[in-house]
Amino acid sequence: MTDTAQTAKVRLRVEGMDCASCATKIENALHRMPGVSDVVVSVPAGTVTITHGGRAGDDSIREQISDLGYRVTAREEIGVKHPNHDQGERTSSTQDETDTHIHGNAAAGQPWWQTRKGILTIASGLALAIAYLIGKFIPATERWAFLLAMMVGLIPIARRAISAARAGTPFSIEMLMSVAAVGAVIIGATEEAATVVFLFLIGELLEGVAASRARASIQNLTKLVPKTARLEENGQVSEIQADTLAVGATIQIRPGDRIPADGVILSGESAIDEAPVTGESTPVRKGPDENLFAGTVNGDGLLRVRVTAAAADNTIARVVRLVEEAQESKAPTERFIDRFSRFYTPGVVAVAALVAVVPPLLFGGAWSAWIYKGLAILLIGCPCALVISTPAAIAASLSAGARRGLLLKGGAVLEQIGKITVACFDKTGTLTAGKPQVTDIIGFACREVDVLRFAAALESGSSHPLATAILAKANEQQISAPPTSDSKAIGGKGIRATVEGQQIFLGSPKAVAELSPLTAEQEAKIAALNDEGKTVSIVVVENEIAGAIAMRDEPRPDALKGLKLLRDGGIRTIMLTGDNRRTANAVGKQLGIDVEAELLPEDKQRIVGKLKEAGWSVAKIGDGINDAPALAAADVGIAMGGGTDVALETADAAVLHGRVSDVAAMVDLSRRTMVNIRQNIAVALGLKAVFLVTTVIDLTGLWPAILADTGATVLVTLNALRLLQTAKN
DSSP states (O other): OOOOOOEEEEEEEEETOOSHHHHHHHHHHHHTSTTEEEEEEETTTTEEEEEEOSSSOHHHHHHHHHHTTOEEEEEEEEEEEOTTSOTTOOOOOTTSSOEEEEOOGGGGGOOGGGSHHHHHHHHHHHHHHHHHHHHHHOGGGHHHHHHHHHHHHHHHHHHHHHHHHHTTOTTOHHHHHHHHHHHHHHTTOHHHHHHHHHHHHHHHHHHHHHHHHHHHHHHGGGGGSOSEEEEEETTEEEEEEGGGOOTTOEEEEOTTOBOOSOEEEEEOOEEEEOHHHHOOOSOEEEOTTOEEOTTOEEOSSOEEEEEOSOGGGSHHHHHHHHHHHHHTSOOHHHHHHHHHHHHHHHHHHHHHHHHHHHHHHHHOOOHHHHHHHHHHHHHHTOOHHHHHHHHHHHHHHHHHHHHTTEEEOSHHHHHHHTTOOEEEEOIIIIIEEEEEEEEEEEESSSOHHHHHHHHHHHHTTOOOHHHHHHHHHHHHTTOOOOOEEEEEEETTTEEEEEETTEEEEEEOHHHHHTTSOOOHHHHHHHHHHHHTTOEEEEEEETTEEEEEEEEEEEEOTTHHHHHHHHHHTTOEEEEEOSSOHHHHHHHHHHHTOEEEOSOOHHHHHHHHHHHHHTTOOEEEEEOSSTTHHHHHHSSEEEEEOSSOHHHHHSSSEEETTOOTHHHHHHHHHHHHHHHHHHHHHHHHHHHHHHHHHHHHTTSOOHHHHHHHHHHHHHHHHHHHHHHHHOOOO
């Protein structure tokens, strides 16, 4: 019989899930539930994403997680598929794609001493201190006092161990801890057992504090968006909640206010401080028709803005969402460590058992001494630090990158970017700004200012890129365009109009040559401009050549620096463009980059494929639209954009703020992350090796063993968090 139940996919936020062993327990337990088809756990984000067929309801999932010692604090419905509906359909909800329900998520902002881990650690510490005092004053009761103190912390740990074992994780850290503590009591080391339990709880608490700090680094981005906005309706302005703003609404933003939504400026001009979002220290001057990001700060002018994205879909919200999803994607190194740990932990248990049993049986050693050593090895061998070494570093890097507009979609991408040996760039909109600019104004028969004034008059009202460049130059030089009459566009040639009683024509050199012949000197000047990759328009006044205006799509301000940083890092750079060869060579010469020009999208894909076949590791950087085939073919596809849907969703990674140097920053971040991971693995395994030797030769015991595990875990996490502070601008 066919199961007609709908398939649901939900993301739960889970309190207390702070290390890789936590993730393993939850994943194993949920996979064993009927109807659950997929479970993805992200420790850095503190989320569990479950796909189930309806038989595993929310209540039973929450109960299973609760039995393991964790608490669900929020629920987000990602999507629901119905068997009789098209796969692309989504259920309706108040946020179109997601429906979120919060369940007492107070823990997110709680100080550590108010969390469940904090309260248990404090209780265990107080019990240990009281037991110590009782033992001093009433020595006969010392053993029982320490036994009771140990039980304060051990009972919750043992309950979690038993639940994990029932749910498919017999070799959990809690189980190893419980066995070690009970074993220590049996051989008479009760005081040490109580101390070890307390130290274990301290380690767990420190893990939680470090994990919370890592999560906060990306979640703090959402706090940049103000809670209220000034809505303009029917000539009246009222203050409303920013998260209720609808797409298309008009808002007013006063000088000094933080911008509450993504939008487009309708009127006004101001310097926008984008540092909170982009890391760019210099304010950017923006005016009508230019885009604004939520969370940036309006400088000195009153702005009227049309909202272009709802609160759930503004740039910051999308970046946070995509980073959290990226944290669920494991890097190759992380997957290897996960596989290794599955064999490593049972192996440690076997070694500990052999150490405890073989010397007394075969060599006449003292049972209590060797059992003690076996229990210490059991604690030393806990794999927490090793397993968290990679995801902690990757999560910190993803968060650090997102805070400065470097969006990397998962650990695999982050790891691969550092390995690239050749970077292939598109030209227009990637190496260049994608907007032509006036570079030269030449007066032949009249002043340069009049050449620009007449050209601006003819182009007024046009949205053509070349017209926009001329009008922008006139505005920059504060030149007012005079009125025109009898304006007429001549297809493929130019535009004609009457200005101040004179017949003015603006067009290409070829079209102008039909009206009035160019002198040899004028032709030479125009040819020289063309050789520099510039487009030339000629202004003709009453059939006399008055002057010329040259325009070019100029390289981005940081393009030269960005390409040099890549070359300094040992990465070859190539321009792949569909533009004409003369223009491409001019830009390539200016930037010092190899050029392949006049390419179709399939040509770019073919070149990327050939580079890969030759043994290069290829990154393709483009605008995410016409470069799609090459982006997909490359080892890493990087979209260059300003926070658009295409830039965020097309490629493996995205440079949200259009800086060429950010590609080099991605490579640098990847390489520093891999160094950090290697350091973490060395710390995790090195400390264990040292304490393993010192335990066998009787230099250290149980409590140093637990410090070896929890201490290594904390050191690894803190080392990973350094990546949050060292992202280069």
